[in-house]
Amino acid sequence: MRDSEALLRQYDAALLAHPDLGSRLRPLRHDVAEHRAAFHAASSAHEKPSPGETSPSPGATDSGSATVAGASPGATDSAPSAPPDTRGTLAALAAAERRLADSRSRQLVDAPDELARLLASVSAAGAAHAYLLTEGKK
8 A cells, every 4th residue: 555655645746746737647646546445445354453453544554555555665655756847747657657557467476366356457557547647648
């Protein structure tokens, strides 16, 4: 889930720096938020709290669920900034989507069936996002 959170922060930084990209980026950001929620639900379904523990609230970040979300080594929690130009911002978002899609695709081999389906679906969506960010509206 950390990678989905990091990607959401990149979209937020892009939208803040380039409000004119809003109509193009908001639907993709919404998808990423939905992916995060799906990974959270999958993680919650597999991690039952022990007596005395509480489940995290929906939308909360669970830093321990990085493998479920397709986390890549080196993901950071620092606030990202967007490149000053829109072309650079779109390229940076596309690269982040591509890296995350590739990471999730690699995880398919070892994932349980339900998680593998989720990873495959979200990886495909990330690849589509990368395309839309680079080729979608030239």
